[in-house]
Structure formats: C-alpha cells, structure tokens
Amino acid sequence: MPVGTQASVKALTPGDLRTAGAEIILANTYHLNLRPTAERIARLGGLHRFMAWDGPILTDSGGFQVFSLARLRRVDDDGVTFTSHIDGSEHRLTPERAMEIQALLGSDIAMVLDQLVDPGLPAADVREAMERTHRWAARSLAARGDPAQAVFGIVQGGVDADLRRESASAIAALPFDGIAVGGLSVGESKDQMAATLDVVGDALGEDQRPRYLMGVGSPADFFTAVERGIDLFDCVLPTRVARTGQVWTDAGRLNLRNSAVQDDPGPIDPACGCEACRTHSRAYLAHLFRAEELLAYRLATVHNVTWTLALLARARASLANGSYGPLRDAIVGGFARP
C-alpha cells in the first residue's frame, strides 16, 4: 500500500497510482481528523470521493502518531490526548473515536488504535503498552460502526518473544478481519524483526486471515516478511526516499543527486516500464533535482512506487513458479550495504 497520509500519496495523482499498479492505499486517521476533519470529509461524500480514489483504502488509526509524536501526547488507559502539531489545539483519540473517525472517512479497512513503543524500553513498559493495546482492540470491535468496513487488530509486544506470542494469541482470538503486526521497523535490528516475525507466524499457525506488517519496508525487508507469511505492507520509504533523490532498481539503490549521474543518458532502470523510465534519462532527473523542479519529485515517486509494486508482484509470481530464491538473492544482494 502506497502511503497517502493526508489523502494524497505525495506527488502522485490517483491516475498515477493506478498506472503504477496500486490496488489499495493507506490514509491516516490522526492527520485527516485534524485537517480537514473527518466530519467535513463525510459531508463531502467520504474519503474515496474526496480524494478521487475509487480503489480500496486502509486507514491507520493514529497509533503510529502515539509513537512518532510522543512529545505531543499523553497516554492513559482510556485513550490519547494530542497537542496538534498544526496549531497546538488539544485532540482526544480513544479506541471508540478512532473507529468513529474511520467510519466517517468510509475506508474499506479500519485499524484499531494501538500503542507502539520503543522496543528498547524496559520489559514492563512494553508489556503495559501491549496489554493496553489488547484492551483497546476489544473496545474497538465493540465500537465498530459500519459492518461493511473490515477491521484489523494489531499485534504488539516489542521484540520480546514471549510478549509477541502472547499478543498474537490475544489478537487472533478476537473476530478481526485481518491481523496486523505493529511495532516493528522502529529501530530494531534486522535479526530482531525476522525473529519477531517467526514468533508471530508460529503463534498464528494456520489462521487464514490476511497478515499485514505495518510500516515495512525496504526491498530486502519484503523478502524477510514474505517468507514468514506476511501478505500486506505499507511503507513511506518508496515515496519519501524518492523525494530526496533516491530511486530503487534491480541493481540496488541509486542517488540521483550524485554528481556522476549528471552525464548518464540511460533510464533509471531499463527493465522498468514506468513513465520516468520510458521517457527520461537519469541525467534529466539529476538536473531536475538540482534545479528543484517539481517534476523531479513526481517522476522519482512514480518510479519507486511502480518498481516496488512490481517487485511484490514478481515475488508473488515467483512463489508460484519456484523462482522465489533467485529473485530474493538478486534483490537483497543489490541492496546490501557495502
């Protein structure tokens, strides 16, 4: 899922997203409720009409902002009070209000409000946040407004195997439509992420509901997760790094701002069929970034989203035809740090 926090995947139109192969996108409860507000979007016909995206939308609950905006919020057992990063006003988010907002937005998949913490915190703190997340999960289900809207629960527990096992069991025991793994890609090591996914995968066993790894990932992370049963991802990396000049290719990452690229007449990736690769040279993109032309952001984002979605499509196909291993080795090798 490309990430469109504020009802916009930065630099792309819905048409761009479709062409890039996007089937579903993510938007954010916290941001959209601050501005333009959930009620206004509801009056305007809901989020799909508002942003002119007719495909599925998953809305994140604001749980990530409990983590990323830690200095601007207070958590208690009932919910979270945020000081708006826009104007300083106070906003209360509870599990019930998060579900209400997402019902007003009219997203296809709603996420429960959760609390993720730095996995490096003392075990007691990680446990407290996990148990709170479990209580909030049950309250969220009780508060679901639109029966047609799917609701996913979120597994927490940091990088502690016992806590993760406990959390996976607790969330899986509830009648959610899908199971998300949260609290990863927040600074833990690659090994810790893999080990945590192993534990959660084992705990979920033969559960057939879709499994969503939140906030991941890098090209290499996709393989780590796919091998451990993950079906769905969202990540800001493809769009964020594109805006700072980094593009992803089968040969690894390329920084379009590097001086040598100014004389490179070839496409970003000759195997990619996106508009940027079909039409423009690396040298042109290098120029656009230096000149701070807005087209640079769009073309680089079009490429990264196209390439990333194509990579996942290739991974899916490779699982069916037995070529998964070679694909993984080639991509992971290309992105390995020197």
Next chain:
RNA sequence: GGGUAGGUUGAGCAGGUGGUGAGCUCCGCUGACUGUAGAUCAGCCGUCUUUCGACUGUGGGGGUUCGAUUCCCUCCCUGCCCA
C-alpha cells in the same frame, strides 16, 4: 579627467579603527530516511593530516613597526556621481 564607495576562502556577506580573521548563507560533495510534523535531515565544504593539530589566506607591490586586514606610498580592478 575629477569625486566617491569598494576589492575577505567557488558566489554573496559578516568581522576586523596596530596584537593569533577559517564565522554565516548559498553553491558543491557524501550519507541517512521503514503504520509521513519530512520536496526533510546530518556530515563535509582553503592546504596537509585518520584524528589531534599544523600551515596559508583580508587585490598586487613597497614602506613604517617587535608586530600591518588596520597606518603611509604606489599600481591594478569594480560600482556609482560629475565632466
């Protein structure tokens, strides 16, 4: 020709009225980014050195002085005003 204001590290500046000028912003170079407070942030950006540190540098030349970016002479260059 006369007058006037200037000449500082790629660019633009700050500073400095006899006692150690490497400070800022651009540009440039490299890196980072994982459920987006991010078209952002960080490091470097005279020479040598991994670091510490050393050295060089205030248009050119000369003079005074223990010591000159500062004072004196002279030349060069630039903006503006007048003729």
